[in-house]
Amino acid sequence: MILAGAGIVSCDPENLELEACRGPHPTDTDYITTVRAAADFPRTVAQLAQVYDPRQWDLNPYAPHFDDVHAVTDVNGNTNKARTEPIGTTWSCPSADPCWISERVLGPSGSYLVNTLKIQFVVTSDWILMTYKLGMTVDSSGTLTLERDFGYLAVAPVPGRPGWCRAHLEKNVNFSGTMGTSGGDIGWGDLANLIAPDLIAKWIADMCHAACWIP
Numbered sequence: 001m002i003l004a005g006a007g008i009v010s011c012d013p014e015n016l017e018l019e020a021c022r023g024p025h026p027t028d029t030d031y032i033t034t035v036r037a038a039a040d041f042p043r044t045v046a047q048l049a050q051v052y053d054p055r056q057w058d059l060n061p062y063a064p065h066f067d068d069v070h071a072v073t074d075v076n077g078n079t080n081k082a083r084t085e086p087i088g089t090t091w092s093c094p095s096a097d098p099c100w101i102s103e104r105v106l107g108p109s110g111s112y113l114v115n116t117l118k119i120q121f122v123v124t125s126d127w128i129l130m131t132y133k134l135g136m137t138v139d140s141s142g143t144l145t146l147e148r149d150f151g152y153l154a155v156a157p158v159p160g161r162p163g164w165c166r167a168h169l170e171k172n173v174n175f176s177g178t179m180g181t182s183g184g185d186i187g188w189g190d191l192a193n194l195i196a197p198d199l200i201a202k203w204i205a206d207m208c209h210a211a212c213w214i215p
Contacts, residue, residue: 011209013209017038021034025174042163051215054130067112071099148174
């Protein structure tokens with residue numbers, strides 16, 4: 001049970017699911033980590049649209065791994081962009097001017113990655129769908145970078161349970177096989193990929209109460 005506080009409310013998710021595996025990428029022979037998670041929350045679509053708007057990620061007390069998230073103008077992430085859409089509403093992203101965010105994500109022992117992501121965030125009265133795809137790793141605390149990072153978040157009401165929604169998340173990750181300073185045939189990226197199913201699954205599990213926040 002999560003105790004009520006400033007922006008923190010009682011919220012026990014139900015019917016939790018978490019699956020992590022590593023297998024061939026659908027379009028080539030490279031291997032990729034896929035993590036899927038789902039849970040039911042006593043929250044409406046409108047409430048979760050506020051929570052899951054990318055501009056809110058680093059404000060969420062249940063999402064400690066997001067250190068800095070903000071909209072930017074392009075894949076390089078050098079210039080901030082002020083978005084005019086109200087929080088919790090669909091982002092306007094024409095194909096000629098896609099929506100980008102920069103995220104600074106914290107890892108173990110003070111490590112971090114700064115990535116740009118192409119975002120589509122669509123909200124209706126009945127559902128939410130956010131899809132994302134890696135632009136590039138802009139900065140990191142070491143030599144580790146991402147080669148792939150894509151997935152989606154989908155939210156819809158639970159049939160027969162007014163005021164409840166089910167959130168589905170899928171995340172696909174592959175680290176670049178960057179060589180360490182000691183050389184050899186195995187780079188830090190290769191090692192990260194070996195432990196990625198556990199690492200990413202724990203990262204998502206740590207944030208399983210993100211939907212409980214009330215902005």
